[in-house]
Amino acid sequence: MHAKHIFLRELSAKNLDTGLLAKKLAMAGVNITRESLDEQIAVGDFQFVLLLQLASVDRICGFERFVDDSDLAQATLLSQSPAA
Secondary structure, three states: OOHHHHHHHHHHHOOOOHHHHHHHHHHOOOOOOHHHHHHHHHHOOOOHHHHHHHHHHOOOOOHHHOOOHHHHHHHHHHOOOOOO
């Protein structure tokens, strides 16, 4: 299964669309537009951090088997830090 399908399945399972996800991410300090999310998903070209960000704003059941909650929070914030 492609990452795009996993991401879309998780959005659907949480009754989220990209607009609502963008708003939730903004509340967590991640600035990304609905349009940017739509484009990344449509092309299927996005970094794993996008899935981490989704998990950080709306828990993905079983995700903790692979990623610790504190790592999710850190990944969300670090993804928005300017490169050193």
